[in-house]
Each structure stands twice: as structure tokens, then as C-alpha cells.
Amino acid sequence: xxxxxxxxxxxxxxxxxxxxxxxxxxxxxxxxxxxxxxxxxxxxxxxxxxxxxxxxxxxxxxxxxxxxxxxxxxxxxxxxxxxxxxxxxxxx
Numbered sequence: 472x473x474x475x476x477x478x479x480x481x482x483x484x485x486x487x488x489x490x491x492x493x494x495x496x497x498x499x500x501x502x503x504x505x506x507x508x509x510x511x512x513x514x515x516x517x518x519x520x521x522x523x524x525x526x527x528x529x530x531x532x533x534x535x536x537x538x539x540x541x542x543x544x545x546x547x548x549x550x551x552x553x554x555x556x557x558x559x560x561x562x563x
Contacts, residue, residue, distance in 0.1 A: 473520040489531040494546055497524030502553050525550075 475482060477500050481492035500521035504514055525546070532542045 473516055474523060477520055477524060486531075490528050490542065493524045493528035493531065494549070497521045497528065498549055498553060500524065501550065505553055 474496075477496040478492060479496075481488070481496065484492055498521075500517055503509075504517055504521065507514075509517065528546070529539075529543075532539050
């Protein structure tokens with residue numbers, strides 16, 4: 472249910488956008504968790520959903536192995552930027 476909620480309208484999208492849709496949804500969940508400094512067990516399901524979405528994205532991306540390295544680099548840059556942005560906005 473949490474994954475469906477995170478994907479939202481993208482659930483109705485074409486399967487060709489599965490990689491992008493899953494990555495965007497996973498990144499958004501991770502961004503929310505970082506912004507809320509969500510480190511308790513209460514946020515565990517959201518963290519697992521974010522992880523699953525990124526995993527699903529790479530499973531879908533493996534269907535096009537020639538694009539996998541570039542997609543991996545782009546995803547790592549986006550995900551790393553989330554951590555950097557969270558560090559700038561969080562309180563000590």
C-alpha cells in the first residue's frame with residue numbers, strides 16, 4: 472500500500488517509465504524521511520518502501536543493460552544530493 476501511495480498517478484503510466492517513476496518515488500520518500508529526521512521505528516515502513524522502489528527501478532533498468540551504468544550514476548548523484556540537502560536543512 473505504501474509503495475502504491477508513493478507512486479501515485481505513476482501507477483497508471485506506461486511500463487516504459489517504470490524506472491523513472493520508481494526512482495522518483497523512492498527519492499521523494501527518502502527526501503521526506505531526511506527532512507523529518509525520521510529515525511524511529513515508526514518510519515521503518517517508509518524507509519523499506521523507498522528501498523523497494525529503488526530496487527524495483529533497477530530491476531526494470533536491467534531490461535536495458537546498455538543504459539544501466541548511466542542510470543546508476545544518475546541515481547547515485549540524485550540520492551547523494553538528498554543527503555547533502557538534508558545536512559544543510561537539519562538542526563544540530
